[in-house]
Amino acid sequence: MTKPPAPWNAPTATTGVNATVRLPGSKSMTARALVLGAGSVGPTTLAAPLRARDTELMAAGIRAMGAAVSTVDETHWVVRPRPLTGPATVDVGLAGTVMRFLPPLAGLATGPVTFDGDPRARQRPLAPLINALRALGCRIEASSADGLPLVVHGEGRVRGGEVVIDASLSSQLVSGLLLAAPDFDEGLVLRHEGPPVPSAPHLRMTVQMLRAAGAAVDDSTPNVWHVGPGRLSGRGWEIEPDLSGAAPFLAAALVTGGSVTVPGWPRSTTQAGDRLRDVLTRMGGACALTAEGLTVTGTGTIHGVELDLRDFGELTPAIAALAALADSPTQLTGISHIRTHETDRVAALAHELTALGAEVSEHSDGLSIRPRPLTGTAFETYDDHRMAHAAAIIGLRVPGVVLSDVSCTSKTLPDFPALWSRMTRES
Numbered sequence: 001m002t003k004p005p006a007p008w009n010a011p012t013a014t015t016g017v018n019a020t021v022r023l024p025g026s027k028s029m030t031a032r033a034l035v036l037g038a039g040s041v042g043p044t045t046l047a048a049p050l051r052a053r054d055t056e057l058m059a060a061g062i063r064a065m066g067a068a069v070s071t072v073d074e075t076h077w078v079v080r081p082r083p084l085t086g087p088a089t090v091d092v093g094l095a096g097t098v099m100r101f102l103p104p105l106a107g108l109a110t111g112p113v114t115f116d117g118d119p120r121a122r123q124r125p126l127a128p129l130i131n132a133l134r135a136l137g138c139r140i141e142a143s144s145a146d147g148l149p150l151v152v153h154g155e156g157r158v159r160g161g162e163v164v165i166d167a168s169l170s171s172q173l174v175s176g177l178l179l180a181a182p183d184f185d186e187g188l189v190l191r192h193e194g195p196p197v198p199s200a201p202h203l204r205m206t207v208q209m210l211r212a213a214g215a216a217v218d219d220s221t222p223n224v225w226h227v228g229p230g231r232l233s234g235r236g237w238e239i240e241p242d243l244s245g246a247a248p249f250l251a252a253a254l255v256t257g258g259s260v261t262v263p264g265w266p267r268s269t270t271q272a273g274d275r276l277r278d279v280l281t282r283m284g285g286a287c288a289l290t291a292e293g294l295t296v297t298g299t300g301t302i303h304g305v306e307l308d309l310r311d312f313g314e315l316t317p318a319i320a321a322l323a324a325l326a327d328s329p330t331q332l333t334g335i336s337h338i339r340t341h342e343t344d345r346v347a348a349l350a351h352e353l354t355a356l357g358a359e360v361s362e363h364s365d366g367l368s369i370r371p372r373p374l375t376g377t378a379f380e381t382y383d384d385h386r387m388a389h390a391a392a393i394i395g396l397r398v399p400g401v402v403l404s405d406v407s408c409t410s411k412t413l414p415d416f417p418a419l420w421s422r423m424t425r426e427s
Contacts, residue, residue: 005405005406005407007402007403007404007405008402008417009395009400009401009402009403010392010394010396010401010402010403011392011395011396011420011425012397012398012399012424013256013397015256016256016257016259017252017256017258017259017260018258018259018260019249019252019259019260019261019423020260020262020293021246021249021260021261021419022264023241023242023245023246023249023413024048024049024241024242024245024413025048025049025050025242026050026240026241026243026271027050027052027054027097027242027244027245027412028242028271029205029209029239029240029271030046030049030050030058030239031054031055031058031097031098031101032205033046033049033079033209033237033239034046034055034059034062034069034077034079035058035102035179036209036210037067037069037079037081037234038065038079038081038084039081039180039182039183039232040213040231040233040234041081041231041232041233041234042081042233042234043078043079043081043234044078044079044081044234044236045072045076045077045078045079045234045235046076046077046078046079046236046237046239047076047237047239048076048238048239049076049077049239050239051414052410052411052413052414053093053095053410053411054093054095054097054098054412057092057098058098058101058102059077061091061098061102062079062102064089064090065084065085065086065088065090065102065105065106065109066083066085066109067082067084068080079234081234084105084109084154085109085111086106086110086113086154087112087113087114088106088112088113088114089114089116090106090114090115091117092115092117092118092121093117093118093411094117094118094120094121094342094383094411095117095121096172096341097172098117099115099117099121099126100129100170100173100175100176101172101176101179102115102176103126103130103133103176104133104158104177104179104181106154107133107136107137107154107155107180108154108158108180109152109154109156110154110155110156111153111154112152112154113151113152113154114149114150114151115149115151116149116150117148118383120342120343120383121147122147122148123147123340124147124148124340124341125169125340126142126146126147127146128165128166128167128169129165129173129176129177130142130150131165132164132165132173132177133158135163136158136159136160136163136184136188137158137159137160137161138152138154138158139152139153140152141153157184157185158183158184159184159185159186160181160184160185160187160229161184161186161189162188163177163189163190164192164193165190165191165192165193166192166193166194166195167192167194168194168196168197168198168337169198170198170199170337170340171197171198171199171200172202174190174192174197174203174206175202175206178190178207178225178227179210181215181227182210182215182227182229182230182231182232183229184227184229185229187226187227187228187229187230190224190225191223192223192224193223196310198310199272199310199311199312199337200310201270201271201272201274201275201311201312202270202272203219205270205271207219207225208270209237210227212235213233213235214231214233215230216228216230240264240266240271241262241263241264242271242273242412243262243265243269243272243273243274244271244272244273244312244314244315245413246262246265246273246276246294247273247318247319247389248318248392248393248420249419249420249423250276250280250285251280251318251321251322252393252396253280253285253296253297254283254284254285254296254298254300254302255298255300255325255393255396256298256396256397257298257299257300258298259295259296259297259298260295260296260423261292261293262293262294263292263293265289267289272311272314273314273315275311275312275315276296277289279305279315279319280296282303282305282307283302283304283319283326284298284299284301284302285297286298302322302323303326303327303328304323304326304327304328304329304330304369304371305331306330307330307331308333308334309333310333310334310335310337311334313334313335313337313338314338316332316338316345316349316367316386317349317384317389317390318386318390318393320332320349320353320367320390321353321390321391321393321394322393323369323371324356324358324369324371324394325393325394326369326371328371329368329371330369331367331368331369332366332368332369333363334366335366335367336364336365342383342384342385342386342387342411343382343383343384343387345384345387346362347362348380348382348384348387349367349387349390350362350367352379352390353369355377355379356374356375356376356394356398356401357372357373358371358372358374359371359372374394374397374398376395376398376400376402377400377402378402378404379391379394379401379402379403379404380404381405381406381408383405383408385408385410385411385412385413385416388405388406388409389409389416391403392406392416392420396424
């Protein structure tokens with residue numbers, strides 16, 4: 001019988017934190033490098049990849065279909081491609097990357113590949129991807145109209161060609177198809193029709209990494225991606241630190257009036273987390289990017305903001321937590337797509353921040369947050385790592401914030417509780 005998670009008391013900071021926090025590799029880059037490696041000619045090496053639940057599930061899914069993913073040492077993975085075969089079973093957990101990146105790859109396998117995951121995963125949107133793969137020649141057996149569980153009956157090849165998709169719920173629906181497209185017989189012409197695709201930086205990352213692996217990708221026409229057929233080449237990837245994972249730690253500098261440095265912050269990147277530099281500056285912090293990394297310094301005063309988060313919605317929980325501690329109201333828009341993430345993050349944030357004492361109005365596409373005196377109470381994390389991050393940020397200033405489950409942070413940062421506690425102890 002599974003033991004229920006133990007509540008976790010968020011540490012409160014009595015003075016400004018002063019810490020250097022070394023973060024693991026980017027989940028987004030690690031996931032894409034694993035998939036590209038499975039479809040390439042020759043081995044692929046990942047230096048400093050993220051080793052967390054989402055990426056371990058991705059590696060396990062690729063192994064289940066026949067490719068070899070091995071650990072060279074603590075800081076390197078190697079992917080050695082082999083013919084993809086079924087029958088195979090892939091556990092997607094609660095990882096959007098696994099459930100959307102691997103079904104297109106499974107279409108190239110020989111034999112059936114079954115996908116399922118955590119209960120919440122069955123509620124995450126897959127219908128646009130399923131319909132697109134069927135239009136491209138894949139045979140898919142789905143138990144519901146919308147997604148998991150499903151079986152991709154791979155025939156060793158995918159015809160490819162032109163397809164239209166509505167990817168307004170997730171850019172991963174586009175990325176999953178693009179990553180497998182070089183192996184399609186006719187390549188792929190993918191057209192998005194519908195409201196704007198969110199998380200544009202993630203699409204730029206997909207295109208950039210495809211090109212680096214040798215794919216011919218034309219994205220010069222808005223909402224149209226053309227990937228030519230051709231084999232990719234295995235290569236080495238230097239995985240950047242996970243910039244979105246830096247959000248709670250850098251936010252801690254603003255909350256406590258301290259200073260936090262994240263080493264290895266890239267000068268140029270496609271990661272959405274790089275937008276933290278602008279956001280945290282607007283909210284009252286000072287950001288300095290040097291050879292040592294990114295340092296954020298706060299005064300203890302946080303300003304409310306008006307932000308459109310369509311391109312970096314994953315930062316919403318951390319920003320909303322800061323907004324609840326600010327000296328003026330905040331308006332967040334462009335986040336309807338995060339209702340289909342690990343939980344409905346818009347509704348969850350509205351409920352939990354209100355329970356703490358903030359005045360929060362929930363809208364279909366956003367949140368209005370008016371700060372009020374907060375009182376510590378139980379904070380439900382909804383099995384969502386970023387909700388846990390939000391609770392931890394507020395707990396720095398508000399005693400008595402108790403997370404229902406902090407173990408969900410293992411999805412992207414297994415050492416989060418230890419890193420967070422160390423940061424507050426050393427301040």
